[in-house]
Amino acid sequence: MVSPPHEAMHRIFQEYPGLFTGVSRVLDLQFAPPSSVTVLPTDLTEVRPVERRVDTLLRFDSDCDDPFLLAVEAQGKKDPDKPSSWAYYLSFLNTKYKIPVLLLVVCQDRATAEWATQPVSLSPRQWPALMLRPLVAGPHNMPVITNPDEARADLALATLSAITHAKEPVVDGILKALSTALQDVPEAVADPIIEFTARGLTGNRHATQLWRNLMAVDLSFYKSWLSEEIRDEGRTEARVQTAAEDVLLVLEARGLDVPDEVRERITGCDDPGLLRQWLTRAVTVPSAEEIFMEKGV
Structure with missing residues (x-):
């Protein structure tokens, strides 16, 4: 199953080809600004029943440079089988489209990025007929954008900064800068940025929660899927809190003593179904502690 970070790492290039x-500027590479970018089919399946798909495939055309294809691969871990697959992608695409092909591998951890950066020869050592040299973007070379003005100047790059640094402590500052930058942009522009960032953070619970909190506070006026989800969670939490208060109210109305540990267990419960059971038992149990027993008498 494809993970959300995997989708975010390559699909952001589909949404923002520029x-x-x-990225190339950060990596000290000189590519002429494209006059147009075409999103191409990603299916590299052959006639024989062997299916191969590149994550994202783009065609770059420029008025002052030769056209080329950009294949973007999101890589979450080291995979010894990948170099041969990547070489196949490049060879197949070059054969099909008759133009140069560049492979960009996007990673979220330094070890994987360093592994992907290493040139791999797919030929006998005596004659390197085919050498694979992926261009790699990851936490080792993507900028740490913590200035809102810098983030605002290139929202897509700031988003990729957050995605590639998602597993590192510096991601907190990147997210805060990005959320501040999004306050000044139209909702239609902010929504995909919010979504790509949220998907790219999956796996880092702290960063995911921080982003949700920033969206709930800084961008509460937006109606994106994330903000709606946050509001739904807020309503659920409110219902759970009310249910816990109802249990305590019944126990106290019956004159039962409610020890601190019982009160803390009730208020700390986030299971609506269990709270309903406790509320039912609270009507008849002889002591507050017995609402936790399977059979209250």
Whole structure:
């Protein structure tokens, strides 16, 4: 199953093809600004029953440079089988489209990025007929954008900064800068940025919760899927809190003593079904502690 970070790492280039210009600039590469970018089919399946798909495939055309294809692969871990697959992608695409092909591998951890950066020869050592040299973007070379003005100047690059640094402590500052930058942009522009960032953070619970909190506070006026989800969670939490208060109210109305540990267990419960059971038992149990027993008498 494809993970959300995997989708975010490559699909952001589909949504913002110009992001590659920012990435190449960061990596000290000179590519002429494209006059157009075409999103191409990603299906590299052959006639024989062997299915191969590149994550994202773009065609870059420029008025002052030769066209080329950009294949973007999101890589979450080291995989010894990948170099041969990547070489197949490049060879197949070059054969099909008859133009140069560049492979960009996007990673979220330094070890994977360093592994992907290493040139791999797919030929006998005596004659390196085919050498694979992926271009790699990851936490080792993507900028840590913590200035809101810098984030605002290139929202897509700031988003990729958050995605590639998602597993590192510096991501907190990146997210705060990005959320501040999004306050000044139209909702239609902010929504995909919010979604790509949220997907890219999956796996880092702290960063995910921080982003949700920032969206709930800084961008509460937006009606994106994330903000709606946050509001739904808020309503659920409110219902759970009310249910816990009802249990305590019944126990106290019956004159039962409610020890601190019982009160804390009730208020700390986030299971609506269990709270309903406790509320039912609270009507008849002889002591507050017995609402936790399977059979209250």
